[in-house]
Amino acid sequence: MTDRHKIPERSVSERIKDFEEVALPFDLETAISEAKRCIQCKKPKCVSGCPVEIDIPGFIKLIAEGKREEALAKIKEKNALPAVCGRVCPQEDQCEKECILGIKGKPVAIGALERFASEKTKSETLNPKQIQNSNVQNSKVAVVGSGPAGITCAADLALMGYKVTMFESLSDSGGVLIYGIPEFRLPKRIVRTEIEYVKSLGVEILNDVLIGKTITIEQLFKDGYKAIFVGSGAGLPNFMGIPGENLLGVYSANEFLTRINMMKAYKFPEYMTPIKIGKKVAVFGAGNVAMDAARCALRLGAEEVKIIYRRSRTEIPARKEELERAEEEKIEFHLLTAPTELFGDEKGWVKEAECLKMELGEPDKSGRRRPVPVQGSEYRIPVDTVVVAIGNKPNPLIPLSDSRLTIHNWGGVIIDQQTKMTSIPGVFAGGDIVRGAATVISAMGDGKLAAREIDKWLSR
Ligand SMILES: Cc1cc2nc3c(=O)[nH]c(=O)nc-3n(C[C@H](O)[C@H](O)[C@H](O)COP(=O)(O)OP(=O)(O)OC[C@H]3O[C@@H](n4cnc5c(N)ncnc54)[C@H](O)[C@@H]3O)c2cc1C
Ligand code: SF4
Structure with a gap:
């Protein structure tokens, strides 16, 4: 059997200079070859791993036959957002985790095929047949x-x-x-x-x-x-409740990302709504939100971006491929480390973060090993921007x-x-x-x- 095809990506040196998409779609030939890896299981376990019940073997078969638009229509019977899901869904924990090929090798790249199906398709194929229910129509x-x-x-x-x-x-x-x-x-x-x-x-x-x-x-x-x-x-963002969290230059990830995305700070000076980002940025947390904030800071000119996380790499909740991309982009990971206090300059801008080293103890309610402070391990790092990304x-x-x-x-x-x-x-x-x-x-x-x-x- 052919090996699973890798998702194409832009090179690190090119992509960190702009906000253009990092992951690229399969070309037709690769998509057909990947689709042909699917063995069309009679009882497809991948479908039970999909919360919106897409007919996964059905759409993959259509791709294997070169029928991209029909494949998209098949997905749209169940999923109104295939181009979104093909890009951001954690397939590794859902459909691809269940794929039978994953037992002995690598699962079919279902997410990349979903994205492929949704690329550059004529809009008239997008409407699945309307299901009319006469009792309720117009309620x-x-x-x-x-x-x-x-x-x-x-x-x-x-x-x-x-x-x-x-x-x-x-x-x-x-x-x-x-x-x-x-x-x-x-x-x-x-x-x-x-x-x-x-x-x-x-x-x-x-x-x-x-x-x-x-x-x-x-x-x-x-x-x-x-x-x-x-x-x-x-x-509604969570905060850490540590001293200094209200200093200037400390953002919640929500505010930080909303200003970049909705107010288009990433398009300054085309849009006159810039965001102030220093040279030394620390992001607290290691979920998808933290990875996004760190990678945005890098693209907006920060020279050093650190992710500060109190557990180890194994417990990082972000999607694996986004974690790997952040690592490739040279985001620094300070693992088993928790911030304890922020210090400001005379004008009230954040200038230092105090951190404490942690070690992992017994598992907590979430099943992940609980971080335990290492007494006396405090150290300070210089920062001029802090983004708190510890959940909402x-x-x-x-x-x-x-x-x-x-x-x-x-x-x-x-x-x-x-x-x-x-x-x-x-x-x-x-x-x-x-x-x-x-x-x-x-x-x-x-x-x-x-x-x-x-x-x-x-x-x-
Ligand atoms: C930065 C970031 C990155 C993420 N990355 C991923 C990822 O890679 N993969 C993944 O699967 N998930 C990811 N997530 C999580 C995912 O985006 C959310 O779980 C998902 O969007 C939740 O959908 P929702 O419809 O419940 O809420 P939301 O997407 O939050 O939408 C709620 C909407 O309701 C509106 N609203 C709120 N209150 C009112 C009101 N009173 N009246 C009218 N409108 C209101 C809000 O403005 C908003 O538009 C990420 C989240 C963030 C913040
Ligand atoms: S489990 Fe894997 S091989 Fe089987 S139908 Fe689903 S995608 Fe294809």
């Missing part, structure tokens, strides 16, 4: 938030014949796909094309509407919406605006696992507002299941 459903959970729920409901309006508090649609993940991993034009596709299904998107403030949940029902899906995400909590606005909505003590909205309904009848929820910060595909899976449950609820 109005509101979707709150235009991230992957909201987009998927809206697209599926539109395909069932519902009249869907998506309310988004920001001026641009796409959620984290637009304001969080940087251009070099997920170009904005890709997200915009996917949003246009969702609109082409009849979904109306109203931007700059903050549900819970501009309009309440109760008001939406009064306005004739028969059901509501809340996919408002986890956009669910956005609290909607829960705060309606006391009927029950939430966990960590802020997540509580839903019935079967029906996806919250404590308010007719209000459903999914994605990061329910799970806490998770993944694009899990948010999409939630949106898909919620659409089915909304349909059941409205057809009862």
Whole structure:
């Protein structure tokens, strides 16, 4: 059998100078050759690893036959965002983890093939057949938030014949796909094309509407919406609570990435909204968000970028390929290290971070080994910019605006696992507002299941 084909990438020296995409698509020949590695299992385990249940062998077979557009249509039967998923989904933990070829060798490159299918395809092939349900046609459903959970729920409901309006508090649609993940991993034009596709299904998107403030949940029902899906995400940053965290030059990763992505600081001076980045940048945390912040800082001119993480490389939660790309780009990893205090200069700008060495103890509740401080191991490093990327909590606005909505003590909205309904009848929820910060595909899976449950609820 042929070896798994490597995903092509731009060279390190070229890519760190700009925000253009790092990973490149397979060419036709490579895609066909990779697709032919798939043995078309009768009971494909890869599909059970996919939260949105894509017919993986089905679309791969079409690629193997050179039918790219048909392959895309097959994916779109289940997934409204293939170009996004083909780029950012952690396939190594999902479909590819289950692929039978992975037992003795390397799994089929399902993610790269999904991306290939979504490249440069004529728009008229993008609409799968509309599924009309005459009982519910034209019932109005509101979707709150235009991230992957909201987009998927809206697209599926539109395909069932519902009249869907998506309310988004920001001026641009796409959620984290637009304001969080940087251009070099997920170009904005890709997200915009996917949003246009969702609109082409009849979904109306109203931007700059903050549900819970501009309009309440109760008001939406009064306005004739028969059901509501809340996919408002986890956009509230965690902080470390260490002295000096409010010094100038200390950003939350949210603010840092939003200013780069949405305010287009990466296009300065074309856009007059620069972000101040020093020469010595420290990023606290080692998830996808931390890797993105570190790699953005590098591209915006930082000379030294350090990732400071309290566990070892094995526990790093970022996607493996993004970790490897960050390492290739010479981001420095200070592992088993925790920041304890930040010090400023006379003008209040951060200038030093004090760190403490850690060692790994017994596993904690998450199953990962707990970091234990090594007493007396404090040392200081010079910094002029710090980005705190240690996780996000669910956005609290909607829960705060309606006391009927029950939430966990960590802020997540509580839903019935079967029906996806919250404590308010007719209000459903999914994605990061329910799970806490998770993944694009899990948010999409939630949106898909919620659409089915909304349909059941409205057809009862
Ligand atoms: C920098 C970064 C990198 C990431 N990288 C990856 C990755 O590589 N792979 C991966 O799988 N996952 C990644 N993730 C996680 C992934 O993006 C999220 O899990 C996913 O976007 C969650 O989707 P969602 O629809 O629940 O919420 P979001 O994408 O957060 O969307 C929620 C939307 O709701 C809007 N909203 C909030 N409150 C209101 C309100 N009151 N009224 C109206 N609108 C509202 C918000 O503005 C937002 O647009 C990353 C996250 C970040 C921040
Ligand atoms: S498990 Fe792997 S080999 Fe089998 S159908 Fe899925 S992708 Fe193909």
